[in-house]
Amino acid sequence: MLTSRTKNLYQELILEHNKKPRNYRVPETSSHQAKGHNPLCGDKLDVYLSVDEESSTISDVSFIGDGCAISKASASIMTTMVKGKSVEEAQSLFKMFHDMTTGKETDVTEDQIPSRLRVFAGVKDLPARVKCATLAWHTLDAALQGEEKISTE
Amino acid sequence: MLTSRTKNLYQELILEHNKKPRNYRVPETSSHQAKGHNPLCGDKLDVYLSVDEESSTISDVSFIGDGCAISKASASIMTTMVKGKSVEEAQSLFKMFHDMTTGKETDVTEDQIPSRLRVFAGVKDLPARVKCATLAWHTLDAALQGEEKISTE
Amino acid sequence: MSQAAIKTETVHNPDQIQKQLKNLRDDFPILSRKINGRELVYLDNAASTQLPKQVIETVSAYHEFHHSNVHRGVHTLSQEATDLYEEAREQIRSFINAPSLKEVIITSGTTDAINLVSRCYGEPRFGKGDVILVSNMEHHANIVPWHMLAEKTGAEMKVIPITDEGSIDMDAYRALLGPDVKMVAVNHISNALGTINPVKEITDLAHKAGAVVMIDGAQAVGHELVDVQALNCDFYAFSGHKMHGPTGIGILYGKEELLKEMKPNRGGGDMILSVSFGEITYAGLPAKFEAGTPPIAQAIGLGAAAKYLSGLDRDLMYQHEQNLLKYATDKLSSVPGLRIIGTSPEKTSIVSFVLDGVHPHDIGTILDENGVAVRTGHHCAQPVMERYNVPATTRASMAFYNTFSEIDALYDSLLKVNELFDVNQPN
Amino acid sequence: MSQAAIKTETVHNPDQIQKQLKNLRDDFPILSRKINGRELVYLDNAASTQLPKQVIETVSAYHEFHHSNVHRGVHTLSQEATDLYEEAREQIRSFINAPSLKEVIITSGTTDAINLVSRCYGEPRFGKGDVILVSNMEHHANIVPWHMLAEKTGAEMKVIPITDEGSIDMDAYRALLGPDVKMVAVNHISNALGTINPVKEITDLAHKAGAVVMIDGAQAVGHELVDVQALNCDFYAFSGHKMHGPTGIGILYGKEELLKEMKPNRGGGDMILSVSFGEITYAGLPAKFEAGTPPIAQAIGLGAAAKYLSGLDRDLMYQHEQNLLKYATDKLSSVPGLRIIGTSPEKTSIVSFVLDGVHPHDIGTILDENGVAVRTGHHCAQPVMERYNVPATTRASMAFYNTFSEIDALYDSLLKVNELFDVNQPN
Numbered sequence A, B: 001m002l003t004s005r006t007k008n009l010y011q012e013l014i015l016e017h018n019k020k021p022r023n024y025r026v027p028e029t030s031s032h033q034a035k036g037h038n039p040l041c042g043d044k045l046d047v048y049l050s051v052d053e054e055s056s057t058i059s060d061v062s063f064i065g066d067g068c069a070i071s072k073a074s075a076s077i078m079t080t081m082v083k084g085k086s087v088e089e090a091q092s093l094f095k096m097f098h099d100m101t102t103g104k105e106t107d108v109t110e111d112q113i114p115s116r117l118r119v120f121a122g123v124k125d126l127p128a129r130v131k132c133a134t135l136a137w138h139t140l141d142a143a144l145q146g147e148e149k150i151s152t153e
Numbered sequence C, D: 001m002s003q004a005a006i007k008t009e010t011v012h013n014p015d016q017i018q019k020q021l022k023n024l025r026d027d028f029p030i031l032s033r034k035i036n037g038r039e040l041v042y043l044d045n046a047a048s049t050q051l052p053k054q055v056i057e058t059v060s061a062y063h064e065f066h067h068s069n070v071h072r073g074v075h076t077l078s079q080e081a082t083d084l085y086e087e088a089r090e091q092i093r094s095f096i097n098a099p100s101l102k103e104v105i106i107t108s109g110t111t112d113a114i115n116l117v118s119r120c121y122g123e124p125r126f127g128k129g130d131v132i133l134v135s136n137m138e139h140h141a142n143i144v145p146w147h148m149l150a151e152k153t154g155a156e157m158k159v160i161p162i163t164d165e166g167s168i169d170m171d172a173y174r175a176l177l178g179p180d181v182k183m184v185a186v187n188h189i190s191n192a193l194g195t196i197n198p199v200k201e202i203t204d205l206a207h208k209a210g211a212v213v214m215i216d217g218a219q220a221v222g223h224e225l226v227d228v229q230a231l232n233c234d235f236y237a238f239s240g241h242k243m244h245g246p247t248g249i250g251i252l253y254g255k256e257e258l259l260k261e262m263k264p265n266r267g268g269g270d271m272i273l274s275v276s277f278g279e280i281t282y283a284g285l286p287a288k289f290e291a292g293t294p295p296i297a298q299a300i301g302l303g304a305a306a307k308y309l310s311g312l313d314r315d316l317m318y319q320h321e322q323n324l325l326k327y328a329t330d331k332l333s334s335v336p337g338l339r340i341i342g343t344s345p346e347k348t349s350i351v352s353f354v355l356d357g358v359h360p361h362d363i364g365t366i367l368d369e370n371g372v373a374v375r376t377g378h379h380c381a382q383p384v385m386e387r388y389n390v391p392a393t394t395r396a397s398m399a400f401y402n403t404f405s406e407i408d409a410l411y412d413s414l415l416k417v418n419e420l421f422d423v424n425q426p427n
């Protein structure tokens, strides 16, 4: 029997995205990219973006990498969330996600958080896993800021 | 009021030799000499010997140096004990003194120990002070062995 | 004292041996902790072992009754602290059978000890053309200091390969040994694979080639009877926290003739005979390498740990750990999709493994939900991960206080992992 | 908690202040020890301070309930240990008002910390023609590392003289400061003289001359409110055992921009991002300087000590210590034949003295017979002894838990010393 905390963390959606990650590929061209590394558990992933300069819209996003279920599912879900969004929208999703997983008090109510992000709410009780969930988002942010490498020590 | 342990350690004879050390001088000539140093308390003394080669007798012995009452009195009393003695006798006195002050079990009974040495018996209860009492003797031994410097770390 | 109870007649049945050892669990307060509502199953002993109450209480009693700075005081507390500190050194000396107290240097841990050797022995002696051999299964503590030394001096670090099962490739080692080899640095037991290395043979071969030998004994002291004289190694390093002692303390054993020639490591109080601005005279051994106020309480705690272990029936403990190893190896091998990394015939009670389709990090979290504490990751031995081409492993490491039923708990939790991730299921 | 009790209205009368602090003595188990049948009078706080039960119990509780290796574990105990360890770093940061946690490096003590700076900052940067200034009142820990560095790099160590009363000669200091001066290394408070140095002014002058400043704060943290931002020094070092914390732990504060540029000190686990035999990438701050398993229990203990001190009324404590200093200075000055060494107007509660005709070592023994613990010797500050042309001194050093009647006991014992040695008697 699994404890409810485990079940809460490893929700169906996470397990499913872990098994079949979306946008898992190296694109032929990209305008931004960054490498993320979590030395704590060895998770590594590359995020690729195509940003339309005029409209400042993310026209394509993909990733590849090795990692635990949480980090992989988070990367996969992230790509599905930011594709087609403006850079600004992507960044505010990052902030929302970050605040939720680190348990920060904000004005955002639960139902304002997209359900696909809400499945990661459980990691806030598992400090060792927060970085797994946020690695992809940190890497996205780094790519958008023009940094090439980040490490979530 | 002084405790009996203090009184036992700082006997009249020790206090008296501390005040008026015997053979406290640098001789004009000497056949052996050594510098003794106890870095723990900064005690330093030089021992000078004239040994008659044929008879292997210590014809003269003196010392100078800075140190606590125990080390100064011990040096002074030592000079009075070994002057005129053979090298062998001096070394067996050292052994006897060393065994007594370090509390080593031996066959030597208390009344076999010269009374001038017995006044130092109290240091065996004060481990921090054993080296003060033995420094002069260690230096004597070093001089006889042809070593020039010793340090009782 | 529960220790007396086990010095009885020899028993051979694994369950009986366990029964004899089981009351020792009461000495370890943490073992009765609950984790997420379950009994703690502590299988992370290779990272840090737990402390018996005898050690915890020795440290507290020191603080409550005897604490003072050592070495230079005449007052009673200072003398008591000095005596306790130096008695601890003697307990540790006897624990590893070092010939002399001068050869037992108190450091802050294995890492500090290996860095000391790299710096004070290697740095003034090594240069271009010199070779330092390390094995492919070393902990970072026995790689990085040599890497830094090589960068500084121009010496070269070469790697002794390991076999697929995780043993040192002795033929390759022999082939690497040449007159250019100045240092061989190898662990006694690998924390990532569990392999017990033939350190006596490795040392003899190195000596024949004229090299000096540094053994990283971090994983050995808690399990093996270590006799540095029998091993004849030049340096041997270990940590208190791997042998049921405190953190913040470790030991460097070194042969006196080598330590004597070496420059001091850190400068400060207690490591000098005299200081004036023109000239400084260094103290003799072991003080030369113990600058400043030493880890007094920690040394006394480590002495207590050495005494605790020495009071136990080490053969029985070893037998029990080997029984646990065999039981765990058999049981885990039957978990679908599980592959053990490190299958040397000579192993300590460490089982490192990967599970098809599940990242170790996820395994670690799910096991923890069930109260089972294992380590996941690269275990500070990234070259081992590279060698086996895995990003990380899950590692269960047992001490004498572990039990067969704790292995069962590990096994059950692993089945749950497969179930949750819907992998490695019978079809 | 007895701590709350003292945060009452301000009092100015020395006896009243003492009364307010006196119940804190109950926090320190060792203070009720008997020595040779007498109450312990512990006046050796400059060597090591005593631990309150709050610290002793924090360390025990860690061992009994939370012990595990930190940083790389996902299981609950490892997480708890990591949280406690990092909370301790925060407590320490806040204690010295460091701007960032990255600037709080956990070391094994002041000596380790100063050696780190000498090695990782000085060694790659200093060379022939460069000058390191140290004062004439430094502890060996702040001399020997610079001496070793000078020998290695060809840089020169120069000495800032001190005045007869034991203050830094600021005019001489100004004159020594030139473009060749790369480092100024000075203690905040002298352990041998008690002098409180104007470290802010010293730092500002050094910065104007382009030099970097290392403050040895070993004696300050237990007495002064230390604010590294206000001091604006580049490095600040101290030890746990001088501020009612455990042995085996110390802190190096360093400005981030300097620490960032510096090479790591020791190599090992936790201070790297990745290791393969070809290439090693070092971790960021503070991990880069914390190789290996850190002193986990000791850091947690030091955090508890910082918390304990922060919970007290530091102003009141300071006032009481100054009252003790004044009382002791007056009282001891009336002992025939006694001369105080170190009479700077800015002093902490340390009284170092010599007594005509009696060697400090004998004084120490006789005082101990009366239960009074003082330190005798050179206090690891031989250049100070040379400066005053004394072989050694006797030093009484007070903490906030000491009392006026303990000074009386010291005074009475000193009269007995005169009596026994039949010196300094009225004729």
Ligand SMILES: Cc1ncc(COP(=O)(O)O)c(C=O)c1O
Residues within 6 Å of the ligand: C269, C291, C292, C293, C294, D046, D047, D109, D110, D111, D112, D139, D141, D142, D187, D189, D190, D191, D216, D218, D219, D239, D250, D380
């Ligand atoms: C002024 C001063 N600096 C440095 C030290 C060295 O501290 P530690 O021995 O804890 O490394 C001490 C204490 O011994 C000291 O008093």
Ligand SMILES: Cc1ncc(COP(=O)(O)O)c(C=O)c1O
Residues within 6 Å of the ligand: C046, C047, C109, C110, C111, C112, C139, C141, C142, C187, C189, C190, C191, C216, C218, C219, C239, C250, C380, D268, D269, D291, D292, D293, D294
């Ligand atoms: C084989 C081995 N070597 C060295 C070390 C480093 O020991 P420490 O971290 O106590 O310095 C460890 C443990 O972490 C180890 O397992």
